[in-house]
Amino acid sequence: MSVVSAFLVPGSPLPLLKRDALGWGRLASAMQRAGRALEASRPDAVLLYSTQWLAVLDQQWLTRKRSQGIHVDDNWYEFGELPYDIHADTELAHACVAASPRHGVHARGVNYEGFPIDTGTIVACTLLGIGGVDRPLVVASNNLYHSGEVTERLSALAAAAAEEQGKRLAVVGVGGLSGTQFRTEIDPRADRIASADDDRWNQRILQLVESGDVGQLRSAIPQFASEARADMGFKHFHWILGALKGRFLGARVHGYGPVYGSGAAVVEFTI
Amino acid sequence: MANGEILAGFLAPHPPHLVYGENPPQNEPRSQGGWEPLRWAYERARARLDELKPDVLLVHSPHWITSVGHHFLGVRHLSGKSVDPIFPNLFRYDFSLEVDVELAEACADEGRKAGLVTKMMRNPNFRVDYGTITCLHMIRPQWDLPVVGLSANNTPYYLNTKEGLAEMDVLGKATREAIRRTGRRAVLLASNTLSHWHFHEEPAIPEDMSKEHPQTMAGYQWDMRVIELMRKGRMREVHRLLPQFIEEAFAEVKSGAFTWMHAAMGYPEIPAELFGYGTVIGTGNAVMEWDLQKAGLSHLGVAGASPGAPADWGGTSLVD
Numbered sequence A: 001m002s003v004v005s006a007f008l009v010p011g012s013p014l015p016l017l018k019r020d021a022l023g024w025g026r027l028a029s030a031m032q033r034a035g036r037a038l039e040a041s042r043p044d045a046v047l048l049y050s051t052q053w054l055a056v057l058d059q060q061w062l063t064r065k066r067s068q069g070i071h072v073d074d075n076w077y078e079f080g081e082l083p084y085d086i087h088a089d090t091e092l093a094h095a096c097v098a099a100s101p102r103h104g105v106h107a108r109g110v111n112y113e114g115f116p117i118d119t120g121t122i123v124a125c126t127l128l129g130i131g132g133v134d135r136p137l138v139v140a141s142n143n144l145y146h147s148g149e150v151t152e153r154l155s156a157l158a159a160a161a162a163e164e165q166g167k168r169l170a171v172v173g174v175g176g177l178s179g180t181q182f183r184t185e186i187d188p189r190a191d192r193i194a195s196a197d198d199d200r201w202n203q204r205i206l207q208l209v210e211s212g213d214v215g216q217l218r219s220a221i222p223q224f225a226s227e228a229r230a231d232m233g234f235k236h237f238h239w240i241l242g243a244l245k246g247r248f249l250g251a252r253v254h255g256y257g258p259v260y261g262s263g264a265a266v267v268e269f270t271i
Numbered sequence B: 001m002a003n004g005e006i007l008a009g010f011l012a013p014h015p016p017h018l019v020y021g022e023n024p025p026q027n028e029p030r031s032q033g034g035w036e037p038l039r040w041a042y043e044r045a046r047a048r049l050d051e052l053k054p055d056v057l058l059v060h061s062p063h064w065i066t067s068v069g070h071h072f073l074g075v076r077h078l079s080g081k082s083v084d085p086i087f088p089n090l091f092r093y094d095f096s097l098e099v100d101v102e103l104a105e106a107c108a109d110e111g112r113k114a115g116l117v118t119k120m121m122r123n124p125n126f127r128v129d130y131g132t133i134t135c136l137h138m139i140r141p142q143w144d145l146p147v148v149g150l151s152a153n154n155t156p157y158y159l160n161t162k163e164g165l166a167e168m169d170v171l172g173k174a175t176r177e178a179i180r181r182t183g184r185r186a187v188l189l190a191s192n193t194l195s196h197w198h199f200h201e202e203p204a205i206p207e208d209m210s211k212e213h214p215q216t217m218a219g220y221q222w223d224m225r226v227i228e229l230m231r232k233g234r235m236r237e238v239h240r241l242l243p244q245f246i247e248e249a250f251a252e253v254k255s256g257a258f259t260w261m262h263a264a265m266g267y268p269e270i271p272a273e274l275f276g277y278g279t280v281i282g283t284g285n286a287v288m289e290w291d292l293q294k295a296g297l298s299h300l301g302v303a304g305a306s307p308g309a310p311a312d313w314g315g316t317s318l319v320d
Helices: A022-040 A090-103 A119-128 A148-164 A196-211 A214-227 A231-243 B016-022 B036-052 B101-113 B130-139 B161-182 B217-231 B235-249 B257-264
Strands: A003-009 A045-055 A059-062 A066-071 A082-087 A107-110 A137-143 A169-174 A250-259 A262-270 B005-011 B056-066 B070-073 B077-083 B092-098 B118-121 B147-153 B185-190 B273-280 B283-291
Touching (some): A003 A022, A003 A231, A022 A119, A022 A250, A045 A059, A045 A148, A045 A231, A059 A090, A082 A119, A082 A137, A090 A107, A090 A148, A137 A148, A137 A231, A148 A169, A169 A231, A196 A250, A196 A262, A214 A231, B005 B036, B005 B161, B005 B257, B016 B036, B016 B130, B036 B130, B036 B273, B036 B283, B056 B130, B070 B101, B077 B130, B101 B118, B101 B147, B130 B147, B130 B185, B161 B257, B185 B257, B217 B235, B217 B273
Parallel strands (some): A003 A169, A045 A137, A059 A107, B005 B185, B056 B147
Antiparallel strands (some): A059 A137, A066 A082, A250 A262, B005 B283, B070 B147, B077 B092, B273 B283
16 A cells, blocks of 8 residues: 555644644644654655645646745734745646546646645644655645545545555645634633534544544544534545545544634544 | 715626736736626726725725634735635736725724724735735726725624624624724725636636636526616615525625625615626626715715614624
8 A cells, every 4th residue: 555654633823823822732742743653654745635725626736846935824814924845746746637537527736836825734744744855745625516525536546646656655634623613812721622512523533533433434424514513524534534545443643622612633543 | 084985885806817818917827818898897997996086995805714803904015926726827916005004993993893803914924815906906907096905704604694794784884984984085895706606617728708608597697686686776675685695696795795895885775887797717797886976975974873784684783
């Protein structure tokens, strides 16, 4: 198998920008621990999907060799900037663009100076330590009209392309758990999951992930998405599943906590 | 200070295709034209803006999405390159704009007084969203007027349409009071498409107009129905129909700009002038003006005289 490690991480910038808030700082530390595990798996490239790279036409794949800049988040600009310097595995990305139509998905490469790399991708790169020359990325957009099933097909074709190129691949899904956020300003020290029901849903999903029970997870996700407003229908988990050919042995949860009321977890899959 | 005026409000949609079709020097990609009827509609809107001679343009854009409150650009000068994340092949635009920070702060203050969460965006490296930039370029390519940029709080999507639009109603009234208090002569821009069903694949040549058409018949029919009502000045009925229009035509007015603008204008029951209508990747776009000056409704009068929402619209005040 080309995939040597897999991770689910949150894409909010708050753990990165406000580490002094204890709960958010813990999530940042958890992501750094996950990053060390990713590094130890010695991937040649990292296959990344962020729920925050939104698309509505076609499937976009980042084909720019190097993307540099300073990003300011639309919501959390007061906490500072997010500098980035991201290298892409363009050979693999182009293979994904070419393979997508064979799987029923129109696709295009994105290779433009100044293209707005999304917050989730930048946060994951910074805290996991990926996207450098030694661990270049293949990044796919989140087409809002794609289902979990289509998302699985896309990551599966990317993993297959990596295998054809003889590459070891780490897979990262960037997104949250329960999606309810507080609507008014809060003291970060008083952050909590927005409701007990959301917390229960998150705990249940994480337990199923830890157990590696994919069948139960597939059954539970639609209800989780509906009742807990799971971030983008939990498509970032489908991204992981597709690359892992629909199975994994279990998982280690490096961290779980609230980000402005929504649920966030750092998960390392056992494959 | 003299009381302010809202001279007019424009429905001013923001497909980046219109900038692409025009080939201005600020935009890097080159086109063979396209979407001419809509671009000619904007030419007429530009001429009207010349006549109105406002001090400031206020634009509410659905592509600066915020979750905690309503945000306002709060840095005097902002510049940079705006690359559209959806259409990077069409829109890579060098922008430079001046912000009327005093008016923006007044809007935020009045919104807070009315019970809204508001925030001023003070980061000079902030990337202004392409909806704001496209709308402003199309209405005033000279970029010689200061602007107030408002975010689209995601309440209409996060809660529901009625609660979301009720919040935009409050935001509009707060905006009206801020304009009155600061004595500005303002023009409002609602950066919204009408029906928003769109293609899922882009034509090989984006400006190939032989491929352009409404995505759905139902969306087109809805657009014609609401435009006709607007042309006749039957705005109360438009606002009453808005939730159904949003639901059945996936209309982008859900994001709140249209309601914000009409609340700020005091829900004038006056005919709009249609400058033009056209589709862009299947979505329905109309460029329209409500001329408050001509109707004798531009002067904002005394504090607290902001009219309510149309009686049958169902809007509610956050502070009642």
